[in-house]
Amino acid sequence: MATPSNSDETVLNSIQARLPKLTREFIAEHYPQQVSVVHVDLLTRHGERTPVAHRIPEISPKNWNFCATGNQLHQDFLRAIGHYTNDPDTSKESAQQWQNHVFKKDSRHGGTVFGISSAKAPHPNDSSQPTAAICGFGQITDLGRQSMTALGAHMRALYIDTLGLLPASLQSGGSDDLYLRTTSYTRALESLQHTLGGLYPDPPAGSQPLRIHVRPSERDNMFPDFDCKNMVRQFVRLNTQSLERVADEYKQLYQDMLNIPSLKSFFDSEFNPGKARVAISVLDIVAPMRVHGLPLPEGIDDKLISRVAHMAAVEYLHSGWDMVALTRMQLGRLVHELAGKIAAAAEADRANALIQQPRLGIYSGHDTTLAPLLAAFGHDATAREHRAPKDLIWPPFGASIRIELLKDTTTPHPNVQPAWEESQADTTADISKVLFEKRIRPTSVPDSLYRWLPRRVHGRPSAQMNPRAARDYYVRVWYNDRILRLPTCRDPGAHHSQLGPAVCTLDGFFKQIAQFASSDKEARSECQLSRAETSA
Structure with a gap:
């Protein structure tokens, strides 16, 4: 590099x-x-x-x-x-x-x-x-x-x-x-x-x-399905709202680019700012030119490229922070799949299974793979009240998200119970019948993960649901060179007692992503697609 x-x-x-x-x-x-x-699950954008x-x-x-x-x-x-x-x-x-x-x-x-x-x-x-x-x-x-x-x-x-x-x-x-x-x-x-x-x-x-x-x-579930009619409708609506919140900044960027003759010619001859987004079209050209050392005209400098990268993310990504359902419709099936694989890895490790689950999953995708995942891992209910964060940028070339499943049988588990842990009183109920926002884990996480007595007692399956069954396991999420601090994991009792909110309890991680994970059947229903349409 x-x-x-x-x-x-x-x-x-x-x-x-x-x-x-x-x-x-x-x-x-x-x-x-x-x-x-x-x-570990590694999800990447191509180089x-x-x-x-x-x-x-x-x-x-x-x-x-x-x-x-x-x-x-x-x-x-x-x-x-x-x-x-x-x-x-x-x-x-x-x-x-x-x-x-x-x-x-x-x-x-x-x-x-x-x-x-x-x-x-x-x-x-x-x-x-x-x-x-x-x-x-x-x-x-x-x-x-x-x-x-x-x-x-x-x-x-x-x-x-x-x-x-x-x-x-x-x-x-x-x-x-x-x-x-x-x-x-x-x-x-x-x-x-x-x-x-x-x-x-x-x-x-x-x-x-x-x-x-x-x-x-x-x-494929590694990028949004634009045949999902409901997703497209919500995406357009919320995308427009996101741009309205940064209207002054957005208009200023456009005006500054109009002062660059080559870009003005592009906007005048090939581009309709009223129907297409200003930043992403420019970013797709100037970003490859910049990283490959090609000369850029006067006026297109590093500061402008950073502004373009930020505004491109506002154009297409920030709307996902505003609406859980939109993020779920974009990549909910992949989140559902990842949750199941993480649960399977924890079960296999706990049982010392003879048939070992893969230790590393690598998913090679695109910016449209990583962006909805970032929304799922960083969703904040107050986001709609704020402008897009200044560090929100388009997922760069070679970007990666790493989801680490960790185990610690030595450090005492948090002795504070998160407020949401008992929000679903009957943990044996059919989770698919619980509203997304009230779920404490995705439906791809099997009951068998919680039908286990603590390792320190017996370490064998149990007929009863045991909320302590997964408490030796934790999750940490990296994005490139930094840790993502998931909102739910900041709650008391939802993170590692020594490593802090950067390391979620397994249950805290599941709670964070539960509202973003949807099965194929749920995705079809939410997108208003029939089975025939999805397999055509």
Whole structure:
């Protein structure tokens, strides 16, 4: 990854993700000896890419020559497609059909693998020429590959070399410890490829190919389904309200960009600010140009890029903070799935199960994967009364969310009972019949997690619900280089008694995400879609 210099670090954190430095002090502070890591889910945005289309030709070159290595590796990627399968609960015939759908029969074959291949003629001032390193639009570049490899290497340094969560080699069973998932977008799958390359840089000869789970786009839950009619309707309404709250700042940014001739030409000729958003269209061009070192015209400096990144987030993300249901409709099915996997990992660890759950899940996605998750982890009921927080920015290239399941059998569990713990008096009731906002855990968390006597007593299943059953387990959520302090986990009794609100009790974590998690059936109902429509 390119190393920023001087004041570059601030703006690059708006468009390129940072990772924490793994110093001795960092490890001692966040991973004390009595705390062990049981399971991690890593959700990422792909690495640096080219713009998705050739827009603003006055400043953006038609030819992006940043894919010399990538173009060679992409051929290996195409040859390896046969190793990629869908989720294991479907037939082999279905798996083959999905592979064809994702990689061979859709619109990205035959030279359009990465995005839009046709574009307007270059601007008269564009001196770029195609080379063997030319990228397609929307393609992950060599820099993006380096960034994702660096992320994988960071994960190796932390979870293999330092904490020993995973085996050092795939030959020693590492593949059984991994759950790998990607969307059907090529840049996401190739980002996963390089993350794995950093995690396990030297796979042994003859090792089994890794199984990567891919779902066709119409059934994927890693990004919003814009066929969800109710979601789109609410999104437009609340998005407009979010912009109204920052109207002065938004108008000022637009006026400042109109003073830049190249942007004014773009707005005048290709863009309708009354129907399209001002910031995100500009960010998709200037962010890739900035991270790849392409010259930007006078007036487009780091300060302006930071303002654009902030306002792009207001345009498309802040509305999710305003309405729980909107966040749930965007990514509630994925939250539901993640909760179930975390509960399964806790159950398997507690029972010392012979069939071990994967210790690391990697989900390679997009900005539209991370943004709704950030809303779910940081939702505050008072958000609608405030302007968008100043540190709200578009999820940068290579951004990641890490959900850590921790175990501590030594430190006393908080002896204060959170106010919401008894809000659902009958914990054996069918949670699906409880209103989302009153649920204390997602419906994907099974009752069996709570039918267990404390380890210090018997450590065996019980016929009765036991609210103390999961109290050795905690959750911490990282976003790039910082910890997300989940609102529910700040409550007394909902966080680790020594590490504080940064580390939630497992129940506190479940309470935070319960209102954002929806099953497939609930999602269909809330989106006003029939089963036939969702499977068409």
